Amino acid sequence: MSSEExxxxxxxxxxxxxxxxxIRQVSAEYGLTADKGYTVADPNxxxxxxxxxxxxxxxxxxxYQGRVVGGGGLAPLAGGTSDTCELQKMYFLPVARGKGLAKKLAIQALEFAQQQGYHQCYLETTSSLTQAIGLYERLGFKHIDQAMGCTGHVDCEVRMLKIL
Structure with missing residues (x-):
């Protein structure tokens, strides 16, 4: 199966x-439970x-074959400055991994961010998601120590920022 499918x-x-x-399936696969403040705890x-x-x-x-197998998005960073957005809810089922789809979607999101006038893009993830962290690093995100905004993801200990 190719990415064209x-x-x-x-x-x-x-x-x-x-x-x-x-999101619930992938979160369960990686042990990202709602009680720890991960995306599965999001009321929305x-x-x-x-x-x-x-x-x-x-x-x-x-x-893929008429079935939703992943997704990702971008929104203003809650509690952040008006020039900062957040890359959010990037989740893919195993069938969609390793095909460059997350990279393509992240690049699309960063282009959208620039079109919207954002100057920086923030994200939070967790150290167990090593493939995602590698992707974000290759896209130019830099690790930062301090959390930004009010994301509510208290156990996302990996914080990254990209200047657009």
Missing amino acids: FISREITAEDNPAIANV LDALYQVYSQPGHIYWVVE
């Missing part, structure tokens, strides 16, 4: 259950279309 498109309201399920997890339909926000889902 995967379709990336903006989220619709009908995608809400499917992408929430992807089942309404991502509504969240990302706001100005300055965007979320894409990735489909």
Whole structure:
């Protein structure tokens, strides 16, 4: 299976259950539980279309054979400055990994960020997601010590920032 078999498109309201399920499955796979403040604890997890339909926000889902198998998005950094966005909720099922889809989606998000006038992009993740961290480093994100904004992800100990 090649990356051409995967379709990336903006989220619709009908995608809400499917992408929430992807995030829950991947989180469970990596032990990212709600009690530790990871994305699965997000009260808006089942309404991502509504969240990302706001100005300055965007979320894409990735489909394979008509099924949502991943996604990722970007939004203003909660509690941050108006020139800072956050790369958010990048999750892919095993069928979608290793095909360059996360890189493509992240680059698309960074281009969107620049078009929206953001000057820097922040993200939080956890050390167990080594492939994701490697991708972010290759895209020019730098590790930073201090958390930014009010993300609510208290156990995401890896913080990164990219100047756009």
